[in-house]
Amino acid sequence: MTHCTARQEILGTLRKSLHREDLPQNQISILQNRLNQPERHIIPKQAQGSHGALVALFVSKAEAAQASVTRLQSMKDIPSEVAQIAAGYNYPALAHLPQQCALNELDWPRAQVRTTSGTPTQDCPLGVTDCFAGIAESGTIMVHSGQGRPHALNLVPDTLIVVVTTAQIIGAYEDAFDLARQRFQPHTWPRIVSWITGPSRTADIAGIILFGAHGSRRAHILLVDSDDIKQQE
Amino acid sequence: MMHEPTSDALPAQARKALKNTKLQSVLEAVGQLFPLVRQAAVEKLPEFDALRDVAAQIKDHTFANLDFYLEAFEEKVERFGGHVHWARTAEEARQIVYTICKQEKARKVIKGKSMITEEIDLNAYLEDHDLEVVETDLGEYIIQLRGERPSHIIGPALHLTQKQISETFVEKHEALDPTRSMEDPQDLLNEAREILRKHFFTADIGITGANMLVAETGSAVVVSNEGNGGLSMTMPKTHIVVTSLDKIVPTLNDAATILRLLARSATGQELTTYSTFITGPKRAEDTDGPENFHVVLLDNGRSNMIGTEFQDVLRCIRCSACLNHCPVYTSIGGHAYGWVYPGPIGAALTPQLLGLKQARHLPNASTFCGKCEEVCPMRIPLTKMMRYWREKEFERHLTPGTTRFGLGAWAFLARNPRLYRLLSACAAWVLKKAAGRKGRLVHLPLAGGWTNARDMPAPEGKTFLNLWQDQKKDAAP
Ligand code: SF4
Numbered sequence A: 001m002t003h004c005t006a007r008q009e010i011l012g013t014l015r016k017s018l019h020r021e022d023l024p025q026n027q028i029s030i031l032q033n034r035l036n037q038p039e040r041h042i043i044p045k046q047a048q049g050s051h052g053a054l055v056a057l058f059v060s061k062a063e064a065a066q067a068s069v070t071r072l073q074s075m076k077d078i079p080s081e082v083a084q085i086a087a088g089y090n091y092p093a094l095a096h097l098p099q100q101c102a103l104n105e106l107d108w109p110r111a112q113v114r115t116t117s118g119t120p121t122q123d124c125p126l127g128v129t130d131c132f133a134g135i136a137e138s139g140t141i142m143v144h145s146g147q148g149r150p151h152a153l154n155l156v157p158d159t160l161i162v163v164v165t166t167a168q169i170i171g172a173y174e175d176a177f178d179l180a181r182q183r184f185q186p187h188t189w190p191r192i193v194s195w196i197t198g199p200s201r202t203a204d205i206a207g208i209i210l211f212g213a214h215g216s217r218r219a220h221i222l223l224v225d226s227d228d229i230k231q232q233e
Numbered sequence B: 001m002m003h004e005p006t007s008d009a010l011p012a013q014a015r016k017a018l019k020n021t022k023l024q025s026v027l028e029a030v031g032q033l034f035p036l037v038r039q040a041a042v043e044k045l046p047e048f049d050a051l052r053d054v055a056a057q058i059k060d061h062t063f064a065n066l067d068f069y070l071e072a073f074e075e076k077v078e079r080f081g082g083h084v085h086w087a088r089t090a091e092e093a094r095q096i097v098y099t100i101c102k103q104e105k106a107r108k109v110i111k112g113k114s115m116i117t118e119e120i121d122l123n124a125y126l127e128d129h130d131l132e133v134v135e136t137d138l139g140e141y142i143i144q145l146r147g148e149r150p151s152h153i154i155g156p157a158l159h160l161t162q163k164q165i166s167e168t169f170v171e172k173h174e175a176l177d178p179t180r181s182m183e184d185p186q187d188l189l190n191e192a193r194e195i196l197r198k199h200f201f202t203a204d205i206g207i208t209g210a211n212m213l214v215a216e217t218g219s220a221v222v223v224s225n226e227g228n229g230g231l232s233m234t235m236p237k238t239h240i241v242v243t244s245l246d247k248i249v250p251t252l253n254d255a256a257t258i259l260r261l262l263a264r265s266a267t268g269q270e271l272t273t274y275s276t277f278i279t280g281p282k283r284a285e286d287t288d289g290p291e292n293f294h295v296v297l298l299d300n301g302r303s304n305m306i307g308t309e310f311q312d313v314l315r316c317i318r319c320s321a322c323l324n325h326c327p328v329y330t331s332i333g334g335h336a337y338g339w340v341y342p343g344p345i346g347a348a349l350t351p352q353l354l355g356l357k358q359a360r361h362l363p364n365a366s367t368f369c370g371k372c373e374e375v376c377p378m379r380i381p382l383t384k385m386m387r388y389w390r391e392k393e394f395e396r397h398l399t400p401g402t403t404r405f406g407l408g409a410w411a412f413l414a415r416n417p418r419l420y421r422l423l424s425a426c427a428a429w430v431l432k433k434a435a436g437r438k439g440r441l442v443h444l445p446l447a448g449g450w451t452n453a454r455d456m457p458a459p460e461g462k463t464f465l466n467l468w469q470d471q472k473k474d475a476a477p
Helices: A002-017 A025-036 A051-064 A075-088 A173-184 B007-019 B021-043 B048-064 B066-079 B090-103 B115-119 B122-128 B138-146 B162-172 B185-202 B228-232 B252-266 B311-315 B343-354 B371-375 B382-396 B401-414 B417-434 B449-453 B464-475
Strands: A068-072 A094-096 A114-116 A126-129 A133-135 A140-144 A159-165 A192-196 A218-224 B083-087 B108-111 B132-135 B205-208 B212-214 B219-224 B238-244 B274-278 B292-298
Touching: A002 B066, A002 B083, A025 B066, A051 A068, A051 A133, A051 A218, A068 A075, A075 A094, A075 A126, A075 A159, A075 A218, A133 A173, A140 A159, A140 A173, A173 A192, A173 B252, B007 B021, B021 B252, B048 B066, B048 B252, B048 B311, B066 B083, B066 B292, B083 B090, B090 B122, B090 B205, B090 B238, B090 B292, B108 B185, B115 B122, B115 B238, B122 B132, B132 B138, B138 B162, B138 B185, B162 B185, B185 B228, B205 B228, B212 B252, B219 B228, B219 B238, B219 B252, B228 B274, B252 B274, B311 B343, B311 B382, B343 B371, B343 B382, B371 B382
Parallel strands: A068 A218, A094 A114, A094 A126, A126 A159, A159 A218, B083 B292, B108 B132, B108 B205, B205 B238, B238 B292
Antiparallel strands: A133 A140, A140 A192, A192 B274, B212 B219, B219 B274
């Protein structure tokens, strides 16, 4: 039983190092509280502006992280925008979507784009996904895994297009966590919660910054002004 | 074959590094570029310094209640169907990982970047047991092909030029046309991307480290710019997180505070491209993800550091800022330090992990300019720790006569900072004349036996301390 002995021994050493036995009950309740009602520390002032200011901040931060941002009037504009991006890179007009998401209900045939879903294979030129939130303080997209939502779709496509609505833009990381807590706790939590800021990159070849190391070579954000997209189920 | 530490040969390794012109050209860039991008990022966040104080407090609070938070973390991981394994030593951690590989009848293991797996020399162990191990972080992949160890915490292959890397690819990627074009660094990247992508889809086990562990949700936090971490934890049937128990923070909000510091200090980004929170294995309804999720929690002496003057070093988030700003690191590079953790963090941590006999030179590889502390996002008193090891070492009389004398004198001066400053200020103009080449120096006042081999940025008629303080003045608004 190495496991039990190792565990007990490590915890025992820790308590010895801390010059105490197990924590007293009142201290445990204080700590339990700290876990159940997570306090916020310093939130950067930038991340606390008006909603309009946060949307502008989101755009400028995402662009600073080498994502491109296109603003659209309506969800209906998405398929033709995707068709254009696909044509621009000489991709086949095929978009890989999450299975359970409002994007599937758009009129893709009219833009002559075929759609597919499931876990992407090694060769996947174009992925299009919605997201859980857009975090203004760093121009970050927040996604999570779940039914019909393979995490691989956030990484494998050569070009990743993320749809976010202005209503989904929030200020700080802590706001993003609060949203997730409301959605998933107390009983569940997704296997993956991921923050994506711009395209994949590396500086491992002599310090030169290159895009598309393992994840997407390009990240496009479609920022939809109307709020008619259903958030991720 | 497992790697033996060679920290006890630091003086000779440093001399060799100083003569390596290729390495010197790369190091010069490291020493210039990283501080610039960090500074730019820090200036854009007015709350940066206040966040550093909070981050240090978060870790101190966590350490004071570490038993509680580790158990809370374990409970959450298990609630979501994962397993936590406790490892007292490197050997125990290696065996736990290998046992899981055996249970899964694994043949191929892919890895995301992880310093703890370097600390326990996991690759060599698994390879000795007939597993194929593929590093997927580009830098780690390059040094794996070359049979080297990382020279920098976040840029493991930063000691290599592009030409050296293309030569390695030509030699090791035998199936490809040896006359293919390798001029553009993008060619190299594309080649590696293609080769590694196949491995993601065919590996049985994915091993990653963790930048943090979160007790609130039982999550491991993995940050990566390349996206290899995300693929390593998603494509194979089993995901093993190999990490150490000091990585834990209580809540996601605590993690957010530290994430605001990490990328800015490391690469000057506001956030690393992929910051991912992994909690347990694939859920029943999930479309992808591993069936098995394991966390190996390594102690390796850390529980003994809690409650001592060395507890502070456990706050380290491995951002590398102290390396990038260190005049010694940027002169001799990472390999000269002879083990996994180079630079100031290595000098403070390695003696604890390997013992002073092996690591005795590391705390001497410092000019005590204080730049490391100045930039450390977690406010770790690195020079205080190096000083402590020097004194210990002096007491133990492990060094030969000349070094001992120098260090003895140094220790005396260190306790009299005004005298030290005065003395080194007097010596500065002499040092400038003594500089072997422009902007570098080869001697330091009273620092003992092996300083002759050291080559550091020479003060322009000023001490490091003057210079650093001037720079700060210039930078102030
Ligand atoms: S000691 Fe500080 S500066 Fe150095 S790697 Fe650790 S956190 Fe970063």
